[in-house]
Amino acid sequence: MPDRLGLATACGILVLFAPGISAACSVCMTGREDDTRIVYELMTGFMTLIPFVLAGGVFYWLRGRVKEIEARHERARAAASER
Amino acid sequence: MTSRGAGPGPTPGGERAVIPNGMFGMTLFVVAEGMLFAGLISAFEIMHSAAMVWPPPDQPRLPVEATAFNTLVLLSSGYFLYRAHQAFHRGDRGNMSRPMTLSLGLGVFFVLFQGFEWVQLIGEGLTLSSSSLGSFFYLMIGMHALHAVGAIGLLGYATVRLRSGWLTPSPFGAAEVLWFFVVAVWPVLYSVVYLR
Numbered sequence: 001m002p003d004r005l006g007l008a009t010a011c012g013i014l015v016l017f018a019p020g021i022s023a024a025c026s027v028c029m030t031g032r033e034d035d036t037r038i039v040y041e042l043m044t045g046f047m048t049l050i051p052f053v054l055a056g057g058v059f060y061w062l063r064g065r066v067k068e069i070e071a072r073h074e075r076a077r078a079a080a081s082e083r
Numbered sequence: 084m085t086s087r088g089a090g091p092g093p094t095p096g097g098e099r100a101v102i103p104n105g106m107f108g109m110t111l112f113v114v115a116e117g118m119l120f121a122g123l124i125s126a127f128e129i130m131h132s133a134a135m136v137w138p139p140p141d142q143p144r145l146p147v148e149a150t151a152f153n154t155l156v157l158l159s160s161g162y163f164l165y166r167a168h169q170a171f172h173r174g175d176r177g178n179m180s181r182p183m184t185l186s187l188g189l190g191v192f193f194v195l196f197q198g199f200e201w202v203q204l205i206g207e208g209l210t211l212s213s214s215s216l217g218s219f220f221y222l223m224i225g226m227h228a229l230h231a232v233g234a235i236g237l238l239g240y241a242t243v244r245l246r247s248g249w250l251t252p253s254p255f256g257a258a259e260v261l262w263f264f265v266v267a268v269w270p271v272l273y274s275v276v277y278l279r
Contacts, residue, residue: 039132043125050121054114065101 106256113264127219139214143207145277153196160189161266183242190235234261
């Protein structure tokens with residue numbers, strides 16, 4: 001009986017070597033042509049990156065706001081201690 | 084959304100709001116809607132690349148020049164809302180009313196002008212079912228218009244509260260996040276859909 005992990009690994013490797021078959025719409029087969037495949041790949045990259053850009057942008061903005069508030073508190077503390 | 088800070092704050096723990104709750108909630112909504120528009124743009128690009136002939140024959144051409152003017156109107160609306168934002172954060176509520184009203188008025192004009200264009204296009208034969216261009220056009224531009232109408236409602240509400248003298252950061256923040264999103268997405272949609 002073949003080892004299950006070995007079988008799963010072999011299947012994974014086979015899938016890696018067959019991107020040409022998967023890069024097409026299953027209904028209309030659009031994507032087999034070179035031009036459309038390039039657009040498919042570009043849009044896949046775009047859709048992969050967009051969540052990181054949006055979430056990263058929100059995180060960066062919030063981090064900036066926190067720093068601004070903490071800087072303001074530091075200034076207020078310094079002013080209060082001088083008095 | 085809070086952070087720990089020195090000195091008295093709105094909560095017993097001394098926490099201060101980093102951004103108002105309404106603004107934070109609207110930001111999360113806008114991020115999700117950004118993904119929606121990204122998906123629509125992606126699908127449109129793939130459909131466009133797979134089309135044998137583009138634009139589809141026997142379909143009216145999109146009004147590029149008129150919509151360019153409308154784009155300027157929307158961008159101006161965003162500029163005036165930014166002016167209102169600056170006045171708000173300066174504590175100068177007196178100088179907020181005019182830019183907010185202008186922003187609202189320009190936004191309403193944008194939506195009405197879009198509606199007028201749609202009526203003309205439908206009369207010329209571009210409908211939701213006439214072609215792939217029609218389907219995507221009304222879907223993408225329609226989704227944007229829906230967001231614009233919602234943002235106009237929220238901005239109108241904030242304007243009314245300003246005039247009543249009780250505009251707080253939360254509703255104003257929420258209104259400006261949504262309106263800036265609507266303004267920022269439109270040039271992308273215009274270049275993807277109209278300028279092809």
